[in-house]
Amino acid sequence: MDLSYGSEYAAFREQVRAFLREQGGRAPKGPAGVATGKASQALLEWQKLLIEHGYAARSIPKAYGGHGGDADILKRVIIDEEFNAAGVSRGVGGQGPEMLVPTLLEHGSEAQKQRWIGPTIRGEVVWCQGYSEPGAGSDLANVQTRAVEDGSDFLISGQKIWTTTAHLSQMMFGLFRTEPGAGKHGGLSYLLIPMDTPGIEVRPLATMTGEAEFNEVFFDRARVPQANAVGRRGEGWKIANTTLFHERNMLASTAVLDGGLRSLVKLMQRESSSGVRAIESPVLCDRLLRLEGRVLAMKYHGMRMLTARLAGKSPGVAALVTKLAGCELSHQLNGLALDAMGELGALYEGSPHERDHGRWQSQYMFTLGLIIGGGTAQIQKNIISERGLGLPREPKPQA
Amino acid sequence: MDFSLSEEQDLLAASLRRFLAAECPVTRVRELVAERPGHDGGTWKSLCELGVAGLLVPEEHGGSGLGMLDAAVAAESLAWGVAPGPFLGSAVMAPIALRAAGSAEQQARWLPRLATGQCRFAVAANELVSRRDGAGVALRDGCLHGLALMVIDGIDADHLLVPVDEGRSLARIDARGAGVTSTPLRTIDRTRGFAEVRLDGAPVDEWIGEPGGASAACNRMLDAARVALAADTLGASERALELAVAYSLERRQFNRVIGSFQAVKHLCAEMVAELEPARSLVWYAAHAFDAVPEEASRMALHAKAHLSEIGPFIVRTATEVHGGIGFTDEQNLHYWFKRVGVNRQLLGSPEALREQAARLQGWIA
Numbered sequence: 001m002d003l004s005y006g007s008e009y010a011a012f013r014e015q016v017r018a019f020l021r022e023q024g025g026r027a028p029k030g031p032a033g034v035a036t037g038k039a040s041q042a043l044l045e046w047q048k049l050l051i052e053h054g055y056a057a058r059s060i061p062k063a064y065g066g067h068g069g070d071a072d073i074l075k076r077v078i079i080d081e082e083f084n085a086a087g088v089s090r091g092v093g094g095q096g097p098e099m100l101v102p103t104l105l106e107h108g109s110e111a112q113k114q115r116w117i118g119p120t121i122r123g124e125v126v127w128c129q130g131y132s133e134p135g136a137g138s139d140l141a142n143v144q145t146r147a148v149e150d151g152s153d154f155l156i157s158g159q160k161i162w163t164t165t166a167h168l169s170q171m172m173f174g175l176f177r178t179e180p181g182a183g184k185h186g187g188l189s190y191l192l193i194p195m196d197t198p199g200i201e202v203r204p205l206a207t208m209t210g211e212a213e214f215n216e217v218f219f220d221r222a223r224v225p226q227a228n229a230v231g232r233r234g235e236g237w238k239i240a241n242t243t244l245f246h247e248r249n250m251l252a253s254t255a256v257l258d259g260g261l262r263s264l265v266k267l268m269q270r271e272s273s274s275g276v277r278a279i280e281s282p283v284l285c286d287r288l289l290r291l292e293g294r295v296l297a298m299k300y301h302g303m304r305m306l307t308a309r310l311a312g313k314s315p316g317v318a319a320l321v322t323k324l325a326g327c328e329l330s331h332q333l334n335g336l337a338l339d340a341m342g343e344l345g346a347l348y349e350g351s352p353h354e355r356d357h358g359r360w361q362s363q364y365m366f367t368l369g370l371i372i373g374g375g376t377a378q379i380q381k382n383i384i385s386e387r388g389l390g391l392p393r394e395p396k397p398q399a
Numbered sequence: 400m401d402f403s404l405s406e407e408q409d410l411l412a413a414s415l416r417r418f419l420a421a422e423c424p425v426t427r428v429r430e431l432v433a434e435r436p437g438h439d440g441g442t443w444k445s446l447c448e449l450g451v452a453g454l455l456v457p458e459e460h461g462g463s464g465l466g467m468l469d470a471a472v473a474a475e476s477l478a479w480g481v482a483p484g485p486f487l488g489s490a491v492m493a494p495i496a497l498r499a500a501g502s503a504e505q506q507a508r509w510l511p512r513l514a515t516g517q518c519r520f521a522v523a524a525n526e527l528v529s530r531r532d533g534a535g536v537a538l539r540d541g542c543l544h545g546l547a548l549m550v551i552d553g554i555d556a557d558h559l560l561v562p563v564d565e566g567r568s569l570a571r572i573d574a575r576g577a578g579v580t581s582t583p584l585r586t587i588d589r590t591r592g593f594a595e596v597r598l599d600g601a602p603v604d605e606w607i608g609e610p611g612g613a614s615a616a617c618n619r620m621l622d623a624a625r626v627a628l629a630a631d632t633l634g635a636s637e638r639a640l641e642l643a644v645a646y647s648l649e650r651r652q653f654n655r656v657i658g659s660f661q662a663v664k665h666l667c668a669e670m671v672a673e674l675e676p677a678r679s680l681v682w683y684a685a686h687a688f689d690a691v692p693e694e695a696s697r698m699a700l701h702a703k704a705h706l707s708e709i710g711p712f713i714v715r716t717a718t719e720v721h722g723g724i725g726f727t728d729e730q731n732l733h734y735w736f737k738r739v740g741v742n743r744q745l746l747g748s749p750e751a752l753r754e755q756a757a758r759l760q761g762w763i764a
Contacts, residue, residue: 001401001402001403001404001405001468001682001686001690002400002401003400003401003402003686003690004400005400006400009400074400265762269762279757279762279763280763280764282754285753285754285757285762285763286750286753286754288757288762289701289704289753289754289756289757290704290708290753292701292756293680293701293704293705293708293753294676294705296680296683296698296701296705297676297677297679297680297705298676300402300676300679300680300682300683301675301676301679301680303400303402303679303683304402304403304679304682306400306402307400307401307402307403308403310400310401311403317671317675318675318678320671321671321672321675321676324668324672325672325673325676378661378665380668381661381664381665381668381669381672382661382664382665382668384667384668384671384672385658385664385665385667385668385671386664388668388671389644389664389667389668389671390644390648391644391647391648391658391659391663391664391667392648392656392658392659393659394659394660394661395655395659
């Protein structure tokens with residue numbers, strides 16, 4: 001156990017701080033962390049500067065438009081820590097840079113890497129992820145949207161759902177059934193699809209938060225070149241699975257939990273009822289401290305998992321619990337904020353007396369979505385018990 | 400940056416577990432503690448030979464001069480085997496108090512004997528945390544008077560550490576000396592011995608450090624004890640989970656092993672999802688005790704409080720996975736259930752510890 005970063009890293013941290021001091025003012029205003037969706041001109045320029053300095057697309061080769069630096073995980077952690085502490089935008093994020101780019105680097109053809117990685121990391125092309133379907137949720141491999149061979153193209157027909165940012169995206173990556181006779185998992189291919197292809201219709205799907213975060217995407221004989229398949233035909237399931245794990249960890253970031261807890265403490269110090277501050281209510285304070293204990297546990301758990309990654313070791317079952325435990329904790333933090341506000345916790349939609357622009361209600365509902373999305377809590381429990389503890393799968397039902 | 404156990408720490412855990420599995424399995428523990436709570440029948444002597452009692456004793460006093468993380472690894476392994484013995488009092492609390500407040504001469508006298516297991520220290524720390532009606536110890540005319548409850552490792556002890564004046568002074572007295580009446584208490588967990596000690600003019604043999612100057616030492620001792628208790632709960636919970644998973648792969652109902660039912664699998668997954676982040680918290684609390692002094696108390700409070708919540712959840716869930724057999728005396732699962740249950744009650748309820756953590760951060764007055 002040695003939690004110091006060492007002198008090389010101290011120098012690197014200084015370098016990041018100096019950059020933030022000198023250039024931080026050029027960052028687009030708004031919350032820290034990455035921005036998703038369509039990028040503003042200010043964000044595009046900021047992202048360009050970040051790539052130049054190696055604070056975005058750090059380990060992506062220069063040939064594909066990245067910074068071409070080392071893949072040192074600790075340096076990435078330091079960048080995250082310093083940008084978060086300064087409250088400065090980390091640039092362009094979302095499913096393109098965070099999920100598609102690693103997939104292309106691992107499985108894409110040279111032409112695909114050349115064509116897509118640069119514009120994606122620069123924020124010029126926004127991507128959505130076409131995995132889930134009405135009949136393929138927890139049972140994701142049950143994807144039914146067909147991609148039928150037609151000359152050198154595929155003709156795509158079917159429907160995707162829960163497609164985040166589809167209405168803002170130029171491109172979709174996703175799973176499509178190309179080999180109908182090849183069985184459930186072996187019949188899928190990983191395709192890249194321009195969203196302006198004739199035959200594609202996007203319908204926004206409002207969620208309980210009131211925002212249209214999701215979409216349904218309908219395909220009616222949409223024509224896409226076969227060359228848009230990543231990896232070999234029929235290997236889509238395997239390829240998609242290499243990035244699903246990253247999505248799960250992205251959904252339960254411990255830095256977000258830490259920040260959430262700090263905002264909650266401030267809220268509870270600020271809000272009072274009949275002259276008593278929320279944090280001074282013994283019951284509410286006890287709930288806060290319970291959550292603080294859990295946030296600390298997740299924080300050090302993150303460091304334990306990071307150590308395992310640095311050493312190239314598998315942390316085993318311990319790594320599988322992050323999404324389940326982290327998303328639940330996030331939901332509970334927001335739930336306590338509502339209770340600390342009492343009757344004012346009900347306010348929303350910019351109502352008079354609403355606190356923090358409705359952030360707590362919105363996040364309380366949004367985090368319930370996180371508990372369900374990216375593999376439901378129940379699917380996570382199957383994964384933990386089967387892959388982590390070696391318990392058998394449920395027998396297949398007799399047809 | 401390295402947030403993991405060292406090879407030596409992994410080895411310590413493995414060797415303790417191997418020793419306990421071979422020499423003192425739960426069936427043997429059962430026989431031993433049937434005689435009286437905490438009775439170890441030579442197990443403690445063997446554990447001392449393996450170095451367990453000297454982990455926190457500096458090398459110049461015959462110990463191995465290691466840190467709280469090593470002690471936490473040992474505590475976890477001992478609880479994994481529900482080992483009887485005075486680890487908390489003699490291997491954690493007494494060495495830490497002596498190191499923090501004892502004079503050079505006191506350290507030279509007591510630490511070597513603790514490291515080899517030649518003497519056993521009980522600790523009357525309960526009144527530092529919670530003084531029940533009628534309990535409390537006071538100093539009059541150089542002698543101690545009063546009643547101490549839940550004295551840790553209070554059965555079979557040679558010496559007693561008694562905080563006086565809310566921990567501003569720390570006395571050592573002969574546990575079998577004049578004016579000391581020790582009565583064993585019975586808790587649900589027979590693997591450790593607790594006593595009530597009545598003091599009727601018991602002479603103070605010596606003050607550990609200057610009288611009036613022991614507050615910091617008593618706080619260090621409480622922090623250490625809380626980390627050790629959290630680690631104990633971690634180890635007991637881990638074993639209960641292992642037993643539940645093993646049983647679920649063996650027990651058949653409806654023509655399948657019960658571990659293939661999602662209802663059972665999800666219980667097991669929930670136990671893991673609580674256990675593994677909690678393990679990371681215990682490691683950090685132990686690390687902070689030695690390396691991050693400004694966070695040591697807050698982390699000890701949180702580790703003890705959090706493990707006192709998730710430990711009982713895990714041992715009851717493990718019992719439920721076993722079904723009716725888990726509820727029987729014969730299955731022995733209850734030894735871990737009871738160990739965790741007693742840990743929760745000791746040295747501050749989760750609510751009291753969290754309140755103290757809030758106060759420490761200036762959130763409440």
